[in-house]
Amino acid sequence: MIRDDLAEAVRSALVALAVEPLPEQVAMERPANRDHGDWSSNVALASAKKAGRNPRELAAQLVDHLNADLPAHVESVEIAGPGFVNFRLAPTWLHDVLTEVITEGEAGYAAPDVGGGKAVNVEFVSANPTGPVHAGHARGAAHGDSVARLLARTGHKVTREFYINDRGVQMQLYGASLAARKAGEEPPEGGYQGEYITDWAAGMPDDVDPVAWGEDRALADQREVLSAFGVDFDVWYRELSLVEAGLIEEALADLRERGVVYDADGATWLRSTDFGDDKDRVLVKSDGELTYLMPDIAYHRDKFSRADQLINIWGADHHGYVARMKAAMSALGHDPEELDVEIVQLVDLLKDGEPVKISKRAGNLIELRDVIDEVGADAARLTYLLQSIDSRQTVDLAVVASQGMENPVFYVQMAHARIHGIARRVVEAGVTRVPLADTDLSVLVHEREVELLRILSDLPDVVAIAARDRAPHRVTTWVRELAGAFHGFYHDCYVIGDGVSPELTQARLWLVESARIGLAIGLDLLGVSAPESM
RNA sequence: GCCCCUGUAGCUCAGCUGGAUAGAGCAUCGGACUUCUAAUCCGACGGUCGUUGGUUCGAAUCCAACCGGGGGCGCCA
Incomplete structure (x- = not known):
């Protein structure tokens, strides 16, 4: 380089x-x-x-x-x-960049091996198995998946994991709500009010356990809609499987052995203050029940047996949980750096400028499915990955669905469509691309051409930084820049037609191909597909 | 009270492992189609980078304090 x-x-x-x-x-x-x-x-x-x-x-x-x-x-x-x-x-240095992009291709260009095969577990979404995935999960879903894509591209062995909280009172309430709706009754006090409960209950057989059946029903629904969003998990990990495998007792015994727990007030405590937390935490309540923390510790302990590095994508409302989780991992002898918790700030969802209120209890939640139906998976994903997760985001569904200038999705997709438009035009004209080795790239000296190559030369660094900082929005910014440079080129530099020499056409065909590769790499990292025509 | 995120152009945001006159889109105003999609391109307008100190040859970027906005501080999950 x-x-x-x-x-x-x-x-x-x-x-x-x-x-x-x-x-x-x-x-x-x-x-x-x-x-x-x-x-x-x-x-x-x-x-x-x-x-x-x-x-x-x-x-x-x-x-x-x-x-x-x-x-x-x-x-x-x-x-x-x-x-x-x-x-x-x-400009010859940029001609070398073009050759490098073409030679290494979609799979090889901008794929720096900084991970060296390190096993990374990315856990995200992890919605409760009591209903559909809703819009509140969407930003974390897009972010987590894109982080996983970035890590995979940079030499990491990535596992995408979804944790299923299928143990605890909410499952009983969920099952009871399904049973009630099936019987034509109102859900119990504190139960689930959503319309989907009635819909799902209608399809529930008589002779099944509503809790187990409901869990499967919810998971099938979640899996389907996440897949439509371009997010597919390698591992769906049930909390109940922790219980069945005895991993919770094992984790507690491990902690006891390390001398980091004590009994007081009839409860069992983790001495988390020794590991940077601001107070000690209860693991087993005085009534003998586990807190939420205990299985979570056991779960993370298990993840560490399967990966070198853990990444959790959590919503901003869980940030208070980070210190105790890290403390617990330290107590188990892990370097706290090996658990990276990414906090995703909240999204304010608007529709035509009006706030959309999300309340699970009232049952008026916006499902991820609704968002996809309204704006499409591509537009939704690019929108969620437009800015840093550190800042609160406002998403107006009406704007994302619009095909106007305020929507960056179309700008980027248009660039891709235009590339294919050129390809179609070339076929019509009966022109074939000669091998790169036989092409004289030195004719590429127009400021638009040079600028396009300059931006392409940045991609390897952008990918490395985005992976390191778990910052997919860096890729989004880059893709928008590349699209901008391409539109400029497209406007000023015809690839084929009167006044364009055959030599220039050939060189520009390779330039367009390199832009296509760059766009394809960037969009793939974002999980956004691009149409060949619009 | 403590903890986390945040404050950059009228609006929405990039830029933050310190670098040389701070960028983009939208909005506003003005231009460009007989050739590959004008869903595009070009130009103009627009900013004491929340405030005050500090570190440095150099700070939007690092540090401290303060001010404003959002979220969180359970033997809930």
């Missing part, structure tokens, strides 16, 4: 200039301002002090040294500002 080549050239220049100590690494960055060249390094600024040099002088010496023997693709090296070393490159 060009960046490594440039960094290496700078490093050997530093050595030649007897700079001591040598910096740990030579940072190369892309200046925001194009007047500052194609690549820039701040080494002179960063290492001058330690080396006892004047930054501006050091930079000048570096520039002289580099200009004396220019690295490949470099046209000139200049000093700027307080001591930046700026590289101005010939």
Whole structure:
């Protein structure tokens, strides 16, 4: 890669200039301002002090040294500002980028192996098995799945997991609600009021356990709608299976053995304050029942037996639970860093500017299915992945469903459709693409062409950073940039037609193909498909 | 009271492992279709990056305090 080549050239220049100590690494960055060249390094600024040099002088010496023997693709090296070393490159470096994209393809380009096969378990959604997946789960579903895609692309062995809370009083209430509706009665006090209860109860056979049947019914529904959303889990883990396997007792025994639990007030406590929590937590209540925490600890303990790294995607209303979960894992001897809890801030759902209230009790919840029906899975996913999960999001279904300019989904999908439009046009014209090796890429010098390639060259870094920071929205931002650059190219640079030489057509066909690959990689990471025509 | 997230253009948001005049879309105003989809492109307008200090050659970015917004603090799940 060009960046490594440039960094290496700078490093050997530093050595030649007897700079001591040598910096740990030579940072190369892309200046925001194009007047500052194609690549820039701040080494002179960063290492001058330690080396006892004047930054501006050091930079000048570096520039002289580099200009004396220019690295490949470099046209000139200049000093700027307080001591930046700026590289101005010939477009040929971008032609190398094009070749790299084409050669490595959809599977190979921008797939840095930073994971080294590390096993990562991503647990998300984990809705209660008492009803359909609702809109409140959607942002976490889109985010978790995209994080999983990013990790898989960057050399991790990924498991997508859904935890099923099928133990506890809510299941009894759920079963009783189904039974009541089937008998034509009102659900019990504190039961489930949703319309789906009546619908589902109508299909419930007479001779079944309403709780077990209801769980299966809910899970089938959840699985179906999540799949329609592009989210498929590898593991559906039932809390009851923890009980059946005796893993809860095992986990408690493990904690006792480690001396991190104690009995007080008739209850059993975890000494979580020893591990960074602000208070100790009850594991077994004085009435002998388990708290919610205990099975959760056993569950995470089991996940650690199956993976090196755990990632949990939780809603903002669960953030208070993070410290105690991490404390519990520390108590079990794990590095708290090995449990990464991602908190997804809430989504305010609007419809035509009016807030949509979600209340499970009242039963007026918006199902994920409704969102998909209304705006489509692609539009919904891209919308949820538009911004950082750290900030609260407002989603107006009317806007997402609209095909207007305020909707970025169509902008991106249009770019993809136009690429296929070109392909169709080329077929009509009877033109065939010659092999890349026989194509003269040096004709690609238009600012639009160059810009497209510059953006494509950023993708490997974007993917690496997005995976590291669990930040799929970085990919969204990049995809929108690429789409923008493509629309600009499409407008100004015809691939085929009068006034376009056969050589230029060939080069541009490969350029369009590289854009298609970039778009395909980005959209796949987001779990968004793109139509070939619109 | 304590904890987490957040405050960037009229609106919605990028940018945050510190870098050189802070970006995009929408909105407003003005331009561009005889050729691959004008669902597009180009230009203009628009910002003391919540406030005050600190660290640094350099801060939207790091640190502290304060102010504003959202969420959470159960022997509930």
